[in-house]
Amino acid sequence: MAHSDLFAQRTKAMKASEIRELLKLLDQPDIISFAGGIPDPAHFPRDAFAKAMSLALDETSAGTSLQYAASEGYGPLRTWIADYMQTLGVTCDIDNIIITAGSQQALDYLGKLYLDKDDTALVEWPTYLGALGAFNAYEPRFDRLNAGENRTPDEIQNAARAAGGCVKFSYLSPDFANPTGKTLSRTERLAVLAQADALDCAVIEDGAYQALRYAGDDVPSLLALEFAQKGTLEACRTIYCGSFSKTLAPGLRVGWVVAAKPVIAQMVLLKQAADLQTATINQIAVNHVARSVFASHVETLRGVYGARLAAMLAALDKHMPDGVTWTKPQGGMFVWVTLPKSVDGRDLLEKALDARVAFVPGSAFYADGATTNTIRLNFSMSDEAKIDLGIARLAEVMRKAFLQ
Incomplete structure (x- = not known):
């Protein structure tokens, strides 16, 4: 066969x-x-994770850490993430957060959620090849994300329609991008948001490297800038993908998404269909380590x-x-x-x-x-x-x- x-x-x-x-x-x-x-x-x-795993497996905790759990993710970890996002200028609650098996899974879910065949995804040129791989499964058309260039939003959308779909989202990593290492200025970020408003599309912000700044001044995330503009996360089109892979450890496969509640609710359905939940014991361990040594x-x-x-x-x-x-x-x-x-x-x-x-x-x-x-x-x-x-x-x- x-x-x-x-x-x-x-x-x-x-x-x-x-x-x-x-x-x-x-x-x-x-x-x-x-x-x-x-x-x-x-x-x-390692020492922090050894202690965390031990705590997760003690007599009082093993029934939780080794059991099925909510598809949205472990509540205390989502609470930590909500507090962390507050330090980045974004106010949210745990219903705005889903835990994923690394941010790579989040990209796959978002491709599945938004892309019909021949829809357009705007991406940086070059961009993270893992995102291209995740989105490719849903048969999109890729176009260059160059906010502030000579093309008007109408020209970008018309090209998308001529290809058989429409622009569904912009994807970018604005801080120390993979692969280029480049960081967008505040002005460039605002241009991305303005373009997304004009196109009426979503923005997927890959924040995998945001915490790893070695020189220069922090620039607010796209989500923080949009939150400041609109005053509530529910009005924001930006979807923030975070990860513990680059900061704590990649092998546990724990990432997260922060977005308006309708986006999170739909991603929960995708999670239930795909793998039910991210491993409970890994989430509990990451929660302990994040709270103690992050x-x-x-x-x-x-x-x-x-x-x-x-x-x-x-x-x-x-x-x-x-x-x-x-x-x-x-x-x-x-x-x-x-x-x-x-x-x-x-x-x-x-x-x-x-x-x-x-x-x-x-x-x-x-x-x-x-x-x-x-x-x-x-x-x-x-x-x-x-x-x-x-x-x-x-x-x-x-x-x-x-x-x-």
Whole structure:
């Protein structure tokens, strides 16, 4: 039997994640990997999680932690998130919050919730490839999110209608974006919100890296800016996706969504149909750890990762040949490198692996895959000495193979 003959047509748009494939290289100890957007396991709050798991499994708690629970999520954790969002300038209650299995699941749910076939999703160019993968399953059309550009909202919407649908949402990561590391200014964020109002579409704000700022001043989130404009979360079109993966630990798969109650109510139905709930014991453990060490742990990460970012920027400046440029983020986990137009990032990776250096070619982050002379470098997993060595190796590969 040829099972593939029975697969739904939408499966043809599904592709293996280049990042997930490259993560297999981490098992090779001689590889200097700048590939995955992975927190350094040396800095997981292991002791805090050990204590939290013990508390979750004691005689009085095990009946809750090992049991089915509400699809919306663990109440005390949602209360912590509501308090945390208040510090970001957003007033909400737990009915505005759903817990998801990481923010990746949230993106899948939101794609399912909003996108009919041939609808348009506005995305940054380039954008997070996990979002492209999540949305692709629902067969959308992708268009560039460039608020404030020459195209009018009518022109954007007319193009969407000509393709057979309409603009359903804008998706972006405004703080230290994956893959570019760029942060939108307050003015740029307001332009995104104004464009969404004109298009009457939703805004999906990916806040995965917002807490990881190492320099410069905080910029209010899109949701905070819209909340300040409209005065109530129920009037806001922004949907905020948060995650504990980059701050506490990714393996537990705990993220959250904050949005107007009708959005959350519909996402609860999707959750019930998909997996019933996020693992109760994981939510309880994250709640304990967030309440005990979140602020101090994030401050530690800022010191560690900030030093590594500085080391990568210094190494790029020291080693890279002429014609190569890169972003200079103030936070997050990534630096985006633009190569001479004659250099394909995928060809460079093939040769760099021979020199025992890995990264992600940039074409995977473009909805059309057309731009090939870019690469994404991660700095969170390597210490300063390894970063300098890896960038030196990469620069030497460029010189020998492509820039002679």
